[in-house]
Amino acid sequence: MATTNDLKNGLVLNIDGQLWTVVEFQHVKPGKGPAFVRTKLKNVLSGKVVDKTFNAGVKVETANVDKRDMTYLYKDGSDFVFMDMQSYDQLHVGEAVVGDAARYMLENQSAVVATHDGNPLYVELPASVELQITYTEPGLQGDRSTGGTKPATLETGAEVQVPLFVETGTRVKVDTRDGSYLGRVN
Numbered sequence: 001m002a003t004t005n006d007l008k009n010g011l012v013l014n015i016d017g018q019l020w021t022v023v024e025f026q027h028v029k030p031g032k033g034p035a036f037v038r039t040k041l042k043n044v045l046s047g048k049v050v051d052k053t054f055n056a057g058v059k060v061e062t063a064n065v066d067k068r069d070m071t072y073l074y075k076d077g078s079d080f081v082f083m084d085m086q087s088y089d090q091l092h093v094g095e096a097v098v099g100d101a102a103r104y105m106l107e108n109q110s111a112v113v114a115t116h117d118g119n120p121l122y123v124e125l126p127a128s129v130e131l132q133i134t135y136t137e138p139g140l141q142g143d144r145s146t147g148g149t150k151p152a153t154l155e156t157g158a159e160v161q162v163p164l165f166v167e168t169g170t171r172v173k174v175d176t177r178d179g180s181y182l183g184r185v186n
Helices: 095-104
Strands: 012-015 018-028 036-043 049-055 066-076 079-084 090-094 109-116 119-124 128-136 149-154 159-163 171-175 181-184
Touching: 066 090, 079 095, 090 095, 090 109, 090 119, 095 119, 149 171, 159 171, 159 181
Parallel strands: none
Antiparallel strands: 012 018, 018 036, 036 049, 066 079, 066 109, 079 090, 109 119, 128 149, 128 171, 149 159, 171 181
8 A cells, every 4th residue: 555645657556446657647736725635546467547646645556566677488379388497487468468469579589578466467568660671662763761662571570661662581679569661670
């Protein structure tokens, strides 16, 4: 248990049996009346964001979320298998929990896996990853970096938009949050 004075970004709260992450918070002391805390909370499982106001000093239940650096090993049916590099324990994580992160994961890649009471909640990849383009239409003479874009298929099977001059076999840096092209890798 903690009070609303202990709130900080990233803290996970257990409200009505659901887990919520504090995205942002603000202590407000109006000229008249008691102080309160205005928060923006994000549901850990569904991603839904809500605004909630607490009276100052009220007790809130915190949840113990364990975030560990793990290595993605392989896909086993519909599960993704991760290994904790300290204890060498293997954890099976379902497709629904991994979500869009699966589009940018290669074997032996590191990721952060968050668990609560032994149940995986979500998988967090680095902000950007380096992947190779397995197929894209060939570039034409005169294609410039300021021109348009074309679709390219990555080695993970995901499709991203790249500049016209990028060719098959090029290693590129991709943003894992929105799937955008960030540049070529030498």
